[in-house]
Amino acid sequence: MESKEKPLNIMFVSHTYIGGSFVVGSHHLARELLSLGHRVLHLSTSITPIHLLQMKKKSVSDRFKQWININKQDKNDQIIHCVPFSWVPWKLAGRIFQKTGINWFVRCIAFPSVTRMLANHRFTEVDLLLIDQPYFVGIERYIKAKVIVYRPTDNYKDILDDQTVESAEKEIVSRAHGIVATSDPVFQNIQKYKPELPGIVMENGVEFEHFSTAGAEPEELMHIPWPRAIYIGAVDNRLDMEAIKQLAEARKDLSIIVIGPHLPSSSLSTSPNVHMLGAKPYSQLPAFLHHATLALLPMSNHAANAGRSPMKLYEYAAAGLPTVVTATPELLRRTDHFLYFYKDKQEFIAQVNDVLKKLANNEISKSKIIHEARKQSWEAKAEQLLAFGSSLGG
Structure with a gap:
């Protein structure tokens, strides 16, 4: 990562899209990092053909609208928030990944592809990549990132009742430079995959x-x-x-x-x-x-x-x-x-x-x-996150 004087390209790979009913930690951190003068791209869970059957849900129709407009936003004073499209849903891709180590949920992102989307938004190089959605395991291969941080916000295997997530998290941790977990139990659950990996517990904050x-x-x-x-x-x-x-x-x-x-x-x-x-x-x-x-x-x-x-x-x-x-x-x-x-x-x-x-x-x-x-403001959390990212080099 570069010095504080130069704006950084910071990318979130997150589970929850911006603009819906739920405002989550990655949204708050993205806002605060933008206010500190950095460029921020927020990528959230892909829509798939299965979602076409759920278009009556506002959350689904909103995400389709964001996908349609995925190339139409790139202002320095705004968060670039993108919902991609993948041909293969995680329910199928996760089982395949567990057996083969290949994630078709990421490989089949299209219209645009991951690399094309990043090029469109001038994110061909990323200073800090923050992943909190394990479904995107393998996306780091498509991103030229100086520092990769896995940022789990829950014990996903338990909350999602999805055993395939464990394999995904192991793979992400094997490629990450550090871990930022939102609680000590989550940190302990992830650190066991690579005990020598630097990490911190950074609790969720408040606006x-x-x-x-x-x-x-x-x-x-x-x-x-x-x-x-x-x-x-x-x-x-x-x-x-x-x-x-x-x-x-x-x-x-x-x-x-x-x-x-x-x-x-x-x-x-x-x-x-x-x-x-x-x-x-x-x-x-x-x-x-x-x-x-x-x-x-x-x-x-x-x-x-x-x-x-x-x-x-x-x-x-x-x-x-x-x-x-x-x-x-x-x-x-x-x-x-x-x-x-x-x-x-x-x-x-x-x-x-x-x-x-x-x-x-x-x-x-x-x-x-x-x-x-x-004392728990998101502004303070964003500065703590940047300091940890800087300590990892890159």
Whole structure:
């Protein structure tokens, strides 16, 4: 990598496209690196012919639009974000890769090819290549990169329930110059493939200015009584929905607000004091947080939860919210003072009661919580990432 005075070509090979419902770490890092004066290209998971059958989904149609416009963006003051097209889906390509070491998910990227796309955007040479999508194993062969960093954000084998991912990660690590993991369990899981490889744990951060700024109370909240406990995120098998239901039953005076995509048939919707508001634009999330009393993150016993580095914790904190969260070794390691841990459903209810009591007695300082969140800004994370990349040479 070159000196700080010269803008770098930095490329993300990521799992989540820019512009959708989910704003993930690679998006935040890309934004901050761009603001530091570097050129940034963000490549996310390819669409395939299978996706043509799912065009009614907004996320799929959005990705097709980005693929169609893949060559139409190259402004120095913007992130270049690309969704490629591959003829072969990973479900098939992964099984073939496991047996042959050849990844047709990457080899069959077309219209344009990887090399043509990079040439179109003047990324024929890349100073720092950051890979967090193992499906793209082998793409580094097509990229002239000075430094390659594998940046896993989860224990993918567990979260995706996909055994082929393990083979992909081993191959990526064998070619990488370093590892940046978002939690210690994820780091330990990856480092075992190449123990001598340099690496750091860099937890997910927060867009502090965005989440610390209060907005007007959203209209959807105006009819919901106080106190309010809020959860923002996916409603899937990583969320302990039974714990939320038991809390709703035990504290009928507590309004529980759930923001995030969910099925209409979700079992949570049967509780009268649980308010399922659905997914909201990222721009609106701070307004919901600033009009809540406390935050919740009840995690199920899903294997992937052990390695999670939830961005929402510091987003909650930037809004000054104490958070009741499942105790995991990773979160306990961090010693964040705004987190109130529990181990079982009974303790979950007890901790919520305790936090509400402390808030009523002014025993919890929201300003101190906000101060803790400020230290986890994405700007600081981007600078840490650059420093680590520079230490790897190239």
